[in-house]
Amino acid sequence: MLKKAVVVSLALIVVLTVTACSGEQLPSAEEIVAGILESGQNVETYQIDTNMEMDMTIEAEDETHEIHLSMYYGGAIDVKNLKMKILMDIQMMSPELDEVEIAETLYLIDNMMYMYIDMPGLIGNPLWIKGQMPEDILCEMDQVESLTALVETAQITVLDSEIVNGVDCYVVEVVPDADLLWEYVSQQLIFFGKEIEIPNIAVDIILEMYDHITLTYYIAKDTHFIIRSSLDMFLELTPEDLGFPDEEGSMRIDATVDMIAHDYNQPVSIELPPEAEDAVEIPSGEMFW
Numbered sequence: 583m584l585k586k587a588v589v590v591s592l593a594l595i596v597v598l599t600v601t602a603c604s605g606e607q608l609p610s611a612e613e614i615v616a617g618i619l620e621s622g623q624n625v626e627t628y629q630i631d632t633n634m635e636m637d638m639t640i641e642a643e644d645e646t647h648e649i650h651l652s653m654y655y656g657g658a659i660d661v662k663n664l665k666m667k668i669l670m671d672i673q674m675m676s677p678e679l680d681e682v683e684i685a686e687t688l689y690l691i692d693n694m695m696y697m698y699i700d701m702p703g704l705i706g707n708p709l710w711i712k713g714q715m716p717e718d719i720l721c722e723m724d725q726v727e728s729l730t731a732l733v734e735t736a737q738i739t740v741l742d743s744e745i746v747n748g749v750d751c752y753v754v755e756v757v758p759d760a761d762l763l764w765e766y767v768s769q770q771l772i773f774f775g776k777e778i779e780i781p782n783i784a785v786d787i788i789l790e791m792y793d794h795i796t797l798t799y800y801i802a803k804d805t806h807f808i809i810r811s812s813l814d815m816f817l818e819l820t821p822e823d824l825g826f827p828d829e830e831g832s833m834r835i836d837a838t839v840d841m842i843a844h845d846y847n848q849p850v851s852i853e854l855p856p857e858a859e860d861a862v863e864i865p866s867g868e869m870f871w
Contacts, residue, residue: 611738614754617806618799622730625807627850630725631656632841642831649676657688658850659724665852666690666723689854690719696858710861726843729799729808732758744800746810747842751800758797807846813839 609617632655640647652675657668670686682702689696695715700708737757744753794817800810815837821829 608740608743608752611740611754614740614752614801614806615733615736615738618730618733618801618808621806622727624847625726626662626847627658627660627845628726628807628843628847629656629658629845629850630841630843632725632839634837634839636835636837638836639834640831641833642829647676647678649674658852659726660850660852661724661727663852664690664693667852668723689852689858690715690723691852691854693719695719696854696861698858710858711864712858712861713864725841726808729811732756733799735759741798743803746800747844749800749809750803751809752803754799754801756797756799805846808843810843811839811841813837815839 632653634651634653634655636651636653638647638649638651640649652673654671655668657666659666666689668688670684670688672682672684672686674682685700687698693715694712696710696712698708698710733756736759739755740752741755742753744751794815796812796814798812799808800812801807802809815835817835819833819835821827821831
């Protein structure tokens with residue numbers, strides 16, 4: 583159960599200042615949503631920096647396992663030219679397990695995904711691999727587009743104003759539609775391959791999360807670009823919830839995901855390094871683990 587729990591937790595998570603209250607009249611939720619949707623059509627390039635912290639407590643086979651996961655995910659997305667470069671650094675720490683650190687660099691160019699992996703214990707480590715990706719894969723991995731899509735049917739509450747990364751923003755609480763939220767979470771599963779199937783109980787899990795989740799957007803006042811998203815979540819699941827009814831135990835997750843988006847529509851350079859040309863090609867659908 584331990585391996586399954588870690589993978590599912592990462593998938594769920596896949597992959598999310600200075601206060602400046604001026605007392606001005608805040609816009610309505612409808613105005614905010616309209617601005618976000620319109621601005622989303624004008625995004626050509628952007629860069630992101632995402633940090634996740636997650637504590638998991640897993641009880642299985644009369645044992646308790648405590649795991650802390652820390653992940654950085656950042657880089658540049660060229661929506662106009664269908665290119666992407668992402669750096670990932672994952673650290674997993676547990677009293678019962680050896681500390682694990684994984685460093686990856688992902689490139690998406692011409693519908694090919696190239697990945698540089700540096701992971702202790704991996705045969706041939708470090709190494710480059712590559713694989714053909716679906717034509718619409720950039721849309722699925724475009725964090726800003728995915729976050730933008732969530733607001734169209736979400737419940738929106740405009741809370742305040744705040745300066746984020748030097749940008750004057752509206753602070754907005756977002757309660758997404760359960761189906762769309764699960765669709766967003768499912769898109770992140772690309773990083774974890776297809777080895778572990780997620781059961782068809784997703785909406786029930788998402789609805790359970792609603793009681794313990796806070797999702798906040800910080801929207802630029804001048805452009806309505808999403809400058810920051812902040813997610814806080816607590817979730818407790820049983821093996822049956824995760825689709826493993828023959829196993830016993832429980833899993834508790836306490837996570838925060840903070841994403842900063844910046845340099846919208848500024849030039850980015852995404853070029854494949856020469857050493858990636860000799861990457862080992864693997865079959866489609868088995869690109870990542």
